[in-house]
Every structure is written in C-alpha cells, then in structure tokens.
Amino acid sequence: MAELPSTTGSPMPSFPKVDIHTHVYPESYMTLLRSRSTVPYIYDPPSNAPSRLIILSSDDNPSIPKENRGRPVDSSYYDVNEKLSFMRTHNITTSVISLANPWLDFLSPDEAAFWATKINDDLNALCESQAPHSGTLLNESSLLFAFGALPLSAPSTDIIANEINRMSSLKYIRGAIMGTSGLGKGLDDPGLDPVWAALESTQTLLFLHPHYGLPNDAFGGKETIERYGHVLPLALGFPLETTIAVTRMYLSRVFDRFPRLQILLAHSGGTLPFLAGRIESCIAHERKFVVNGGDVEGPGKSIWDVLKQNILLDAVVYSEVGLKAAVHGAGSVDRVLFGTDHPFFPPLNSKEETWLSVTMNQNAINSAFGEDSESAKAILGGNAARILKLDA
Amino acid sequence: MAELPSTTGSPMPSFPKVDIHTHVYPESYMTLLRSRSTVPYIYDPPSNAPSRLIILSSDDNPSIPKENRGRPVDSSYYDVNEKLSFMRTHNITTSVISLANPWLDFLSPDEAAFWATKINDDLNALCESQAPHSGTLLNESSLLFAFGALPLSAPSTDIIANEINRMSSLKYIRGAIMGTSGLGKGLDDPGLDPVWAALESTQTLLFLHPHYGLPNDAFGGKETIERYGHVLPLALGFPLETTIAVTRMYLSRVFDRFPRLQILLAHSGGTLPFLAGRIESCIAHERKFVVNGGDVEGPGKSIWDVLKQNILLDAVVYSEVGLKAAVHGAGSVDRVLFGTDHPFFPPLNSKEETWLSVTMNQNAINSAFGEDSESAKAILGGNAARILKLDA
Numbered sequence: 059m060a061e062l063p064s065t066t067g068s069p070m071p072s073f074p075k076v077d078i079h080t081h082v083y084p085e086s087y088m089t090l091l092r093s094r095s096t097v098p099y100i101y102d103p104p105s106n107a108p109s110r111l112i113i114l115s116s117d118d119n120p121s122i123p124k125e126n127r128g129r130p131v132d133s134s135y136y137d138v139n140e141k142l143s144f145m146r147t148h149n150i151t152t153s154v155i156s157l158a159n160p161w162l163d164f165l166s167p168d169e170a171a172f173w174a175t176k177i178n179d180d181l182n183a184l185c186e187s188q189a190p191h192s193g194t195l196l197n198e199s200s201l202l203f204a205f206g207a208l209p210l211s212a213p214s215t216d217i218i219a220n221e222i223n224r225m226s227s228l229k230y231i232r233g234a235i236m237g238t239s240g241l242g243k244g245l246d247d248p249g250l251d252p253v254w255a256a257l258e259s260t261q262t263l264l265f266l267h268p269h270y271g272l273p274n275d276a277f278g279g280k281e282t283i284e285r286y287g288h289v290l291p292l293a294l295g296f297p298l299e300t301t302i303a304v305t306r307m308y309l310s311r312v313f314d315r316f317p318r319l320q321i322l323l324a325h326s327g328g329t330l331p332f333l334a335g336r337i338e339s340c341i342a343h344e345r346k347f348v349v350n351g352g353d354v355e356g357p358g359k360s361i362w363d364v365l366k367q368n369i370l371l372d373a374v375v376y377s378e379v380g381l382k383a384a385v386h387g388a389g390s391v392d393r394v395l396f397g398t399d400h401p402f403f404p405p406l407n408s409k410e411e412t413w414l415s416v417t418m419n420q421n422a423i424n425s426a427f428g429e430d431s432e433s434a435k436a437i438l439g440g441n442a443a444r445i446l447k448l449d450a
Numbered sequence: 451m452a453e454l455p456s457t458t459g460s461p462m463p464s465f466p467k468v469d470i471h472t473h474v475y476p477e478s479y480m481t482l483l484r485s486r487s488t489v490p491y492i493y494d495p496p497s498n499a500p501s502r503l504i505i506l507s508s509d510d511n512p513s514i515p516k517e518n519r520g521r522p523v524d525s526s527y528y529d530v531n532e533k534l535s536f537m538r539t540h541n542i543t544t545s546v547i548s549l550a551n552p553w554l555d556f557l558s559p560d561e562a563a564f565w566a567t568k569i570n571d572d573l574n575a576l577c578e579s580q581a582p583h584s585g586t587l588l589n590e591s592s593l594l595f596a597f598g599a600l601p602l603s604a605p606s607t608d609i610i611a612n613e614i615n616r617m618s619s620l621k622y623i624r625g626a627i628m629g630t631s632g633l634g635k636g637l638d639d640p641g642l643d644p645v646w647a648a649l650e651s652t653q654t655l656l657f658l659h660p661h662y663g664l665p666n667d668a669f670g671g672k673e674t675i676e677r678y679g680h681v682l683p684l685a686l687g688f689p690l691e692t693t694i695a696v697t698r699m700y701l702s703r704v705f706d707r708f709p710r711l712q713i714l715l716a717h718s719g720g721t722l723p724f725l726a727g728r729i730e731s732c733i734a735h736e737r738k739f740v741v742n743g744g745d746v747e748g749p750g751k752s753i754w755d756v757l758k759q760n761i762l763l764d765a766v767v768y769s770e771v772g773l774k775a776a777v778h779g780a781g782s783v784d785r786v787l788f789g790t791d792h793p794f795f796p797p798l799n800s801k802e803e804t805w806l807s808v809t810m811n812q813n814a815i816n817s818a819f820g821e822d823s824e825s826a827k828a829i830l831g832g833n834a835a836r837i838l839k840l841d842a
Contacts (some may be wrong), residue, residue, distance in 0.1 A: 162506075278638075288736060332775055340681045405735075
C-alpha cells in the first residue's frame with residue numbers, strides 16, 4: 059500500500075481537511091468503564107500490562123484470560139494530545155470527535171440523562187479548550203468540534219428530545235452520534251418519532267454508527283469468528299448492521315414522515331450504495347406491498363432520493379471501488395465526507411508513522427478524483443466545513 | 451422505472467444475450483419436493499388454489515395457513531416452454547440454467563449421489579432437447595446450457611469429486627452451482643479441498659449462490675422481518691451470506707491453495723466489491739495475523755487479485771451504482787455477466803409484459819456503458835459465450 063509522503067514538520071494543507079469519524083472516550087467515561095465488570099468495561103491487569111477495553115460481547119470470552127480479551131487501550135483513546143498529534147501527522151485541520159461505541163446504550167434508565175449531560179458538556183469543553191488556536195488553523199476555525207451522545211435508555215423520549223435541544227445550543231456540538239439499537243427495538247420503532255422530530259426541528263445531524271454487528275451464527279459460530287480475529291465481525295458485520303438499520307428506517311417510512319432528517323452513515327453507508335438497487339427491486343417485487351390488485355406500494359420516497367436528500371456518507375471505505383460507489387450512490391461528491399475511525403485500527407507495526415487505515419482512505423480519494431482536485435478537497439474537508447458550519 | 455421498448459415480434463439481437471443466472475426445478479425435483487413436508491417442500495392445497503413452494507425456513511411459519519406460506523409456484527418453475535417464452539420476451543438468446551436453491555443440500559447421505567446424477571442428466575437432456583434450433587440463434591449455438599448440482603451431503607467427498615468429473619463430460623453442462631453451506635460447515639472447511647481440487651482440475655466454474663440468509667435476530671427478529679415480507683432477508687441477507695461465504699474461503703486461503711479455481715458470485719458478489727477494501731484493511735489491522743512482531747500476514751493473494759483472477763460476478767445488482775462498482779471491483783468489464791434470476795421476482799402486476807427485475811439490470815448496463823456499446827455487449831453475452839465456451 060502506498061503511503062502518504064512523510065509529513066513531519068510539513069505545513070497544514072492549504073484547504074481544510076476535516077475528520078468527521080474520529081472517536082474519544084473522555085476521562086469520565088473511562089472511569090465509568092473501569093467501574094464495570096460486564097461489557098462494556100475496562101480491565102486493568104495487576105501487572106504492568108496494558109489495560110484492556112472489552113466492548114464487544116463476542117470479545118468477552120471466558121476461555122480467554124482477561125488480560126488478553128478485547129483490545130489494548132492506551133492514551134490515544136482519551137488523551138486529547140494524542141488526538142492532536144494524530145491530526146498533525148495526517149495533516150488534519152479539524153476533527154469532529156464523537157463518543158465511541160457503545161456510547162450510553164448500556165446505562166440503566168436512571169443514569170442515562172446524567173451521563174448524556176456530562177459527556178456532552180465534557181466534549182464541548184474539550185473542544186473549547188483547543189479553540190481558537192490561531193496560526194495553525196485555516197480561517198482560525200477551531201481544531202475540534204463534536205457529535206454529542208444521546209440518553210437513549212432514559213425512561214422517556216422527552217428526556218432524549220430535551221438533550222437534543224440542549225446540545226444543539228452548545229457551541230461546539232455539531233450533531234449527535236447513535237447506534238442501531240435505538241430504544242432497544244431498532245430504528246423502525248415508532249417510539250423513536252419524538253427523537254426524529256427533535257433531530258429534525260433542531261436540524262441536528264445524526265451520525266449513525268454500528269456496534270452490535272450480527273449474530274455469531276451468521277459467520278458460522280464463535281469458533282469460526284475467532285479463527286480470523288475481528289475480521290468477519292468488523293469487515294462484514296458492522297457494515298451490514300448499518301445497512302439493516304437504515305433500511306428498516308426507510309421501510310418504516312421515517313424519511314417520509316421526517317423529510318428534513320439528516321443522517322450521516324458510518325463506513326460509507328455500510329453496503330447501502332451497493333445494495334440500494336436490490337432493496338428497490340425487492341420492494342417492487344414484494345407481494346406484501348401489493349395494493350389495488352397489482353401495483354406495489356413501498357415507502358413514498360425512493361431509496362435513491364433518500365440517499366440524495368437525507369443521507370450523508372463518510373469516506374471510510376478503504377478502496378477506490380467503494381468510494382466511487384459511495385459518491386455515485388450519494389448522487390454527488392458533495393455528500394461524502396472524509397474520516398479516519400481513529401483511534402481504532404492503529405498500525406500494528408510501530409515503525410509506521412502514518413496510519414495505514416488513514417492512508418488507504420486518503421489514497422482512495424486521490425486516485426478516484428486526483429490529488430488536489432476540487433472533488434478531493436470537497437470530500438477531504440470542504441463538505442464537512444459547509445455542512446457542519448465549522449467556520450461559524 | 452423506465453422499461454425496455456416493447457419487444458413483441460422483434461428479432462433476436464445481433465449479438466448473443468446470455469442469461470447465466472436463471473433457475474429451474476426439473477419435474478423430477480418438483481416430485482421430490484411434493485413428497486416432503488418439511489422445508490424445502492411444495493404444498494398442493496385441496497382447493498384449486500395455486501401450489502406453494504416453501505423453501506426458506508423463515509417462510510414455514512405455523513401461524514400462517516399452508517396455502518399462504520412461501521410463494522405460489524407455477525409452471526415457470528419447471529416448464530421449459532415458459533423459460534423459452536421468457537427468453538423471447540427479453541431477447542435472450544441463450545440461458546445457462548441451474549437448479550434453484552436449496553439444490554440437493556437437504557438430502558440424506560444415501561440419496562445424494564442418486565439425485566445429483568438424476569438432476570444433472572435431466573438438465574443435460576433438457577438442454578439437448580432444445581438444440582440446435584437453427585435459424586433463431588446466433589452461430590446456431592444452443593438455446594440452453596446448464597450448471598450442474600453437487601451431491602454435497604454424500605458420505606464421502608470422493609462421490610462429490612466423481613460427480614464433478616462426470617458432469618464435466620456432459621455435453622451441455624458448463625459448471626456447477628453450490629450454496630454457502632458446503633459440507634455443512636461453511637466454505638472454509640478444509641474437508642472441501644477434494645471438491646476444490648476436482649473443480650480446479652476439470653476447470654469447472656462454480657456458481658456460488660445464497661440460500662440460508664442470516665439469522666432472524668440480525669433483522670430484529672421474526673416479527674420485524676414479516677412486517678416487510680421478504681425484503682430484509684432477500685435484499686440484505688442473501689448478499690451478505692454470499693459475501694461471508696467467499697470471505698471465509700479467502701481467509702482460509704482456498705485461493706492460495708487452488709489458484710486456478712473459478713467462481714461466479716451471485717448478485718454481483720453480494721457486497722464483495724464494495725467491502726473488499728474494508729476486508730483488506732481489517733486483515734492488515736488484525737492482531738491475530740501479526741508475525742515477526744509487527745508485520746501482518748493475511749492470505750497470500752490480495753483480495754483484489756482474487757477478484758481479478760478467481761472471481762466472476764453476475765450483473766444482477768439492479769442499479770447502475772452497483773453495476774459500475776462490480777465492474778470496477780472485478781477489474782474489467784470482461785468478468786461481469788448478465789443474469790435475470792428467473793423465475794424469481796416475477797412482475798406482480800400481470801399487465802406488465804417485460805419483467806421489471808430484468809429491465810432494471812438491462813437498464814443499469816445500458817446507462818453505465820451505453821446501449822449497444824462493446825462493454826454492454828460483453829456483459830450481456832460476449833463474456834459468457836467466451837468464458838463458458840457456449841459456441842463449442
């Protein structure tokens with residue numbers, strides 16, 4: 059894989075390069091995870107061995123010693139200086155940070171509101187602490203913005219809607235991140251309507267991100283999964299989880315009822331751009347949707363119009379093939395946004411300075427559209443700056 | 451959806467148009483399904499109501515009356531005249547027919563060899579009965595060829611290998627169709643090596659096709675699935691099943707051990723072209739694959755080389771976005787082949803003459819490459835004629 063030229067000491071690029079898919083676990087959240095002994099939790103071995111982050115239920119395997127479960131968790135997960143260093147290495151001018159999965163999904167109902175307020179205030183303060191940092195940044199815009207977290211397990215959707223309203227007034231919050239579980243019953247749950255309504259009325263962008271993957275049996279069971287590490291659940295389970303979630307939203311007519319809802323799909327939509335045609339065909343051939351003895355009636359808006367009007371895609375797809383399909387599916391280069399997935403997928407060989415997980419996506423953009431082309435600049439930062447109002 | 455111009459009475463096209471994804475249930479297989487009362491089976495209601503084909507376990511829902519379970523099965527499933535009529539309507543010059551799912555997967559070990567021989571001989575005879583049909587066909591080539599079925603549940607892989615050898619000598623057999631279960635443990639099962647070896651040594655193309663989908667929980671459970679008919683399992687479950695199967699083959703180094711193996715993936719690879727980059731990245735970042743303290747060692751051949759050297763894709767993806775990604779992923783327009791999935795996805799409005807499920811794919815090819823362009827002709831038939839030696 060070709061890597062970017064060394065960037066040591068090089069100036070920031072002459073255009074904004076914005077990372078909209080980059081996660082943090084704020085210190086308070088790390089403490090919360092350390093207080094737990096079921097997924098998600100952090101385990102600190104008694105020795106000097108690195109702490110372990112166990113966030114996937116498939117990782118919490120009793121046959122594996124705790125000091126080897128999950129993944130090592132280092133300061134890149136919580137230390138803002140690591141984030142800034144990573145940004146400098148990769149010429150990223152602005153990052154829109156978000157709480158990493160599984161966010162606040164696992165909290166008991168009485169804890170949810172407290173932690174959402176706390177995390178969102180912490181994220182906002184973290185962004186504030188780094189802004190403005192004039193001289194290193196284009197237009198003196200801020201280094202950091204954030205997507206807030208939602209108290210989805212709260213006893214009432216009013217609490218979720220209230221937090222959406224509150225966070226939309228925080229200076230550095232530019233949207234909300236959410237998993238595919240919703241209130242616990244998936245994203246076609248009519249109980250979510252007050253949440254969609256609050257997101258729509260505040261024009262809060264929703265970053266939809268996978269976490270739960272697919273049942274083990276989809277991959278042939280635990281033994282098969284373990285043979286290949288995280289490859290099957292992360293490479294295939296995550297993208298399909300996202301695709302299922304947004305397809306269920308579409309089939310339940312969320313985008314007909316909330317026509318101004320804006321969602322950003324992780325990993326270039328999972329597989330949505332590639333499968334949108336098959337979704338359209340399966341709806342058009344579904345006997346369940348036949349009306350008037352012959353015509354087929356699916357959701358009011360076509361899946362392609364949803365892609366053009368309600369959906370943004372990140373550019374975290376690791377290939378030119380995927381990126382071009384994402385742009386084609388989105389209907390325009392203006393709806394695809396660069397991201398890194400930092401701090402996940404670090405280089406495993408410590409000799410590497412730039413991260414392969416970043417350069418793969420960077421190279422895909424450059425080879426698809428030409429380095430320094432207007433399209434590449436749009437994907438790398440211009441779109442995010444415009445859509446998320448990062449100069450405001 | 452724009453439809454093709456009416457084709458009534460129009461001459462065959464001036465180039466071969468080959469359908470490589472088109473299924474049949476030969477009469478003998480229909481009888482076999484009628485003799486059964488568990489999935490897969492055919493139910494004949496006592497009334498004059500249409501027979502029902504129940505092939506998916508999710509369709510065999512005891513809360514639904516048997517006369518409404520599964521899907522209606524009419525003569526298009528077994529009558530060769532229906533196939534020929536469908537071909538004329540859509541200007542298809544040649545069809546490479548294959549037994550529909552779930553093939554012979556469900557047979558007891560002692561039945562498998564008998565039925566594989568029977569079905570493959572029946573398919574060969576069916577093709578023979580329609581050839582040569584000079585005057586209506588380009589180069590007087592045959593109307594029908596076939597992919598044979600494999601006795602996968604046979605007590606020994608020798609039996610499977612023997613049938614592969616035998617079928618490769620049958621005049622109209624041009625490959626074998628197989629599901630994702632293999633010998634029951636998926637396609638990364640080392641027990642399949644004699645099967646891969648037989649396919650490779652006879653240069654028998656393997657058509658890999660989904661059937662089992664994903665566990666219900668992937669879609670939020672049975673109730674959620676039923677709300678949308680077959681849309682979630684067919685639109686999303688099938689493509690991911692194929693992707694998982696071929697990724698497991700890849701991860702277990704089947705393509706390193708059998709470098710001349712040729713497989714044709716249904717539905718444009720499921721999602722493989724879109725996700726290949728993510729698969730590559732997840733392997734490169736998988737701690738399980740680290741060797742020598744830093745380097746990561748996955749399968750020997752890159753996933754992109756496998757796509758270029760070992761994999762063919764059908765063009766059954768129902769959109770220009772998907773088709774372009776398939777061609778881009780395949781590395782060449784010469785490795786993507788037109789198909790229809792007949793007799794599945796019939797028009798639900800009987801007023802429609804041409805099938806929407808066909809015209810969607812036809813239109814995707816025309817809009818991606820231009821009607822009558824060399825690329826369109828290659829996908830529509832030239833590739834199949836060359837690769838499957840349909841003139842021989």
